[in-house]
Amino acid sequence: MTKPSILVVEDEPLIADDIADTLTKNGYYVVAIVDEGVDALQAMEDHKPDLAILDVNIEGDMDGIELAPKLGIPFVFLTSYYDKATLDRAKVLHPAGYIVKPFSERDLIANVELALHKVPQQPVAAKAHPEKLFVKRDQEILSVMSDQILFAEAFDNYAYLYTESEKYIISHTLKSIEEKLVPLGFLRVHRSYLINFEQIDSISEGYVFLKGHKVQIGKSFRKEFMDRLSLL
Incomplete structure (x- = not known):
């Protein structure tokens, strides 16, 4: 089986070497x-890799964000900043994916796996058609x-639903909402949070990042969540 090939674009030599060593291992x-x-x-042109890991701030006339669309392959951003x-x-x-420095080996590999295998190992309704609610x-x-x-976020006997631009309060518990959303591709990652798997941007330091929002992964949910990523 051919190993997935990765290009590393990083202007800090020690970090670049650490990333390369971790990926190779x-x-x-x-x-x-x-x-x-x-x-x-x-x-x-020379190597035609499957994936690129791009530091946002790199040497030269263009930064990682300007470079990314020129590559023509999936890419994961790497940065010291998670500002708006x-x-x-x-x-x-x-x-x-989107990896925030400093990162652990688990963070790096989880984001690479997520990038290479956007569909989870056990299909979680990501293939289901979106439903109007x-x-x-x-x-x-x-x-x-x-x-x-x-x-979705639990709030006493209510729950909040978050989109990129809106926040709705729902007069139901997170548990009852979970029954409706899990068949549509959602996962419970914390006793207070239910996330849309397809909206994950990155995973770092025990958190999932979704379009600017940061959601904690509960310890009791971590194993099941990581198993969904089909980690090697």
Whole structure:
């Protein structure tokens, strides 16, 4: 079986070497380590990797966010910053992952696996068609598509539903909402949180990041969640 091949674009040598060593140890093939966009594009021509890990701040005339769409392959952003301005620039490119420094080996491999295998090992309804749901807001009943929901959060005997731009309060417990959303591709990752698997941007330091939101992974849910990622 051919090893997945990965290009590392990182201008800090120690971090670049650490990433390469970790990837190699976990069964991946690192085709090249480069520190600027021009060299990254040349490496793409020479090696045709399956995935790129891109530091947002790199040497040269273009940063990682400007470089990413020129590669033509899935990419995972790597950065020391998870600020709104950087995220707004990054998320429009639909990265396959987003790793925040400092990161652990588990974070790195989880994000690489998520990028290479977006469909979980055990199909969790990600293949199901999005469903139109209805929520109350004051005197209105509003529609929201299930694939627009990022996550649900428990709040006493109520729950909040979050989309990229809205937050709805639902007069049901998270448990009752879970029964409706799990068949539509949602996973319980904490006693207070239910997430949309397809909306995951990255996993880091025990948290899942979804379009600017940070959701904690509960210890009792961690194993089942990591198993969904089909980690090597």
